[in-house]
Amino acid sequence: MPSPPPxxxxxxxxxxxxxxxxxxxxxxxxxxxxxxxxxRDGYSPLWGEAEERKASAAxxxxxxxxxxxxxxxxxxYGLPLYPISTGRNLTYGGAAPAYSGSxxxxxxxxxxxxxxxxxxxxxxxxxxxxxxxxxxxLRTNKIPLWIDTADPGWGGLVGNALDRGGGYTxxxxxxxxxxxCGMEVVLPTGEVVRTGMGASPxxxxxxLFKYGLGxxxxxxxxxxxxxxxxKMGFWLMEEPEASLQVAVTVPKxxxxxxxxxxxxxxxxxxxxxxxxxxxSPLMAGNNAEMLRLRGSGGASDEQWDQYAATAGGAPFWxxxxxxYGPRNVIAAQWQHTKDRLAGIAGVRFQETASYTFPLTxxxxxxxxxxxxYGIPSLxxxxxxxxPGAPPLEGHMDFSPMIPPHGEELIALTDFTGKVYAxxxxxxxxxxxxxxxxxxxxxxxxxxxxxxxxxNARTRKLFETLVRGCADxxxxxxxxHPVFQQLxxxxxxxxxxxxxxxxETLKDAIDPNGIVSPGRYxxxxxxxxxxRA
Amino acid sequence: xxxxxxxxxxxVFAAATVATWPTRGVASAxxxxxxxxxxxxxxxxxxxAGGDRVAADARAQGFGxxxxxxxxxxxxxxxxxxxxxxxxxxxVGHTSAATLFCxxxxxxxxxxxxxxxxxxxxxxSFVISQRPGRRAALAPAAVRAQWSDSHA
Numbered sequence: 001m002p003s004p005p006p007x008x009x010x011x012x013x014x015x016x017x018x019x020x021x022x023x024x025x026x027x028x029x030x031x032x033x034x035x036x037x038x039x040r041d042g043y044s045p046l047w048g049e050a051e052e053r054k055a056s057a058a059x060x061x062x063x064x065x066x067x068x069x070x071x072x073x074x075x076x077y078g079l080p081l082y083p084i085s086t087g088r089n090l091t092y093g094g095a096a097p098a099y100s101g102s103x104x105x106x107x108x109x110x111x112x113x114x115x116x117x118x119x120x121x122x123x124x125x126x127x128x129x130x131x132x133x134x135x136x137x138l139r140t141n142k143i144p145l146w147i148d149t150a151d152p153g154w155g156g157l158v159g160n161a162l163d164r165g166g167g168y169t170x171x172x173x174x175x176x177x178x179x180x181c182g183m184e185v186v187l188p189t190g191e192v193v194r195t196g197m198g199a200s201p202x203x204x205x206x207x208l209f210k211y212g213l214g215x216x217x218x219x220x221x222x223x224x225x226x227x228x229x230x231k232m233g234f235w236l237m238e239e240p241e242a243s244l245q246v247a248v249t250v251p252k253x254x255x256x257x258x259x260x261x262x263x264x265x266x267x268x269x270x271x272x273x274x275x276x277x278x279x280s281p282l283m284a285g286n287n288a289e290m291l292r293l294r295g296s297g298g299a300s301d302e303q304w305d306q307y308a309a310t311a312g313g314a315p316f317w318x319x320x321x322x323x324y325g326p327r328n329v330i331a332a333q334w335q336h337t338k339d340r341l342a343g344i345a346g347v348r349f350q351e352t353a354s355y356t357f358p359l360t361x362x363x364x365x366x367x368x369x370x371x372x373y374g375i376p377s378l379x380x381x382x383x384x385x386x387p388g389a390p391p392l393e394g395h396m397d398f399s400p401m402i403p404p405h406g407e408e409l410i411a412l413t414d415f416t417g418k419v420y421a422x423x424x425x426x427x428x429x430x431x432x433x434x435x436x437x438x439x440x441x442x443x444x445x446x447x448x449x450x451x452x453x454x455n456a457r458t459r460k461l462f463e464t465l466v467r468g469c470a471d472x473x474x475x476x477x478x479x480h481p482v483f484q485q486l487x488x489x490x491x492x493x494x495x496x497x498x499x500x501x502x503e504t505l506k507d508a509i510d511p512n513g514i515v516s517p518g519r520y521x522x523x524x525x526x527x528x529x530x531r532a
Numbered sequence: 533x534x535x536x537x538x539x540x541x542x543x544v545f546a547a548a549t550v551a552t553w554p555t556r557g558v559a560s561a562x563x564x565x566x567x568x569x570x571x572x573x574x575x576x577x578x579x580x581a582g583g584d585r586v587a588a589d590a591r592a593q594g595f596g597x598x599x600x601x602x603x604x605x606x607x608x609x610x611x612x613x614x615x616x617x618x619x620x621x622x623x624v625g626h627t628s629a630a631t632l633f634c635x636x637x638x639x640x641x642x643x644x645x646x647x648x649x650x651x652x653x654x655x656x657s658f659v660i661s662q663r664p665g666r667r668a669a670l671a672p673a674a675v676r677a678q679w680s681d682s683h684a
Binding site: 136 | 631
């Protein structure tokens, strides 16, 4: 049997589990080794080590009342809980708790789509609703609305939004937390609150107006442990008449500066509506000279451009994005984009996909870049390794955030390439992804393994990246639970005043410290200093 | 219900195992699985070399065949997840290893797991089966009932 939470006697733990079983029913309390394995982080950088974060049990409620009952029992026993919606965000910890011994509150059974308004373009969902579920609902019922899905698309709307994940369509929808409108939360005391207009019992605008009256508190429930969100509203995108996916390539390394400046300007002017990827096809793959240049951390523009000249015509940088809307508007937006970028010598423009909506099932299957059209996909897994290459055990995402400036992207690429190489790793493929309107997130894959020695290397790499990038002005926007303490250290202005505020709120909202202890390094008073 | 013990001892799959599917045909897998009380479907990635032949073999052996090309998400949403939710179900697959990785993880929530797999170059053949003893948040009533019976 899994170990009880630290400080718990087996007797008290079993008594608490029996009470949880009384609430949810025998079938929905999972406490055997085999069942609890479902909640292990298969990509853990602490795999098999004593410090690996593991659940002690899991419980799967199907109603708000059952969640309240679970919280009541947890308060009675001091039982740490760890709510998850679908728990499939593998590169940020999956379903495993931040604090070992926590009981996972698995909210997948709360998977009701409570409302979809085609007229208002909104939905209200429970935390177990996956992107698959909502996409299928809209499609089956021929509702002309799009979701904005994470990629891979097997996660859930609520969990991804609360962790501040991102997507690919219009700016109003692809910042998933920003796209929410109203939530219902079971507080650690068991009280149920609704935010925004939902606090007004007869309001007709819960999913239409975010703020309600008084302080807007929704933000404190993201990347935190201040409650269990049981409902969340979202704004959905009206299906456009058409779309045009394009690629813009430039030949030289320094061309990324005007490329990004111009695209950022066009995004801010709402000419380019979608998420913009800026990647370097030239820096992908495993060419030895390319890896040497990346690992040097300081190769000059001339050295890189010399390498580019030998690389068979691959462009140094490529940007990809999509226009959505009426065809004539798209044509004007695309022409304006080309006019603005025409000053970059050697720039090339390519139309890569054009659709008229709605798509048939056959057309949906054939879409190459599904997430850009609100279609959940699992294609990303097929691209994790080259054909025939040995599979990675797993990886964590290292996600520094930079200003949308080409110089910063170059400097970041230089720095992280050298860190990887110095520590004996092949540098990660890097791109600048403009999920948000005024920043780029530069995802790096940091491999994880099933051996302690290899994982010790990977943890050192990860820490070096986190600290080094923060020192250079590129802190992360999100981080694996094993590194959340480190992550919050990087936000230590004024002696860690922000972190102290988080824990002040924790003490007020969760006096017994039962919800997700340690998540984003927010510890309840009784566990402060004990860490994981 | 096809469980690991039955699969490995051959008491369910009387003749050739699914592990040999791509080279020796599907044999009696669908009939045997149905006889054991668990409907079976074949899942084939037609983008893999030989995928069309494997699908044809499966069809000839009486399988209902779900085909897809590369990305299994659509097949999951339309075919696999609704059937697992209603369960029990056995999925006999011929896909990439990446697809199996996804399916195995997704199916766990429905009380299912991979009970057999074999590599065939770029492809992998496998059996995913719901079975008593594996409880999960979305396991269907029939599977839960078997769990309750066996643990009463």
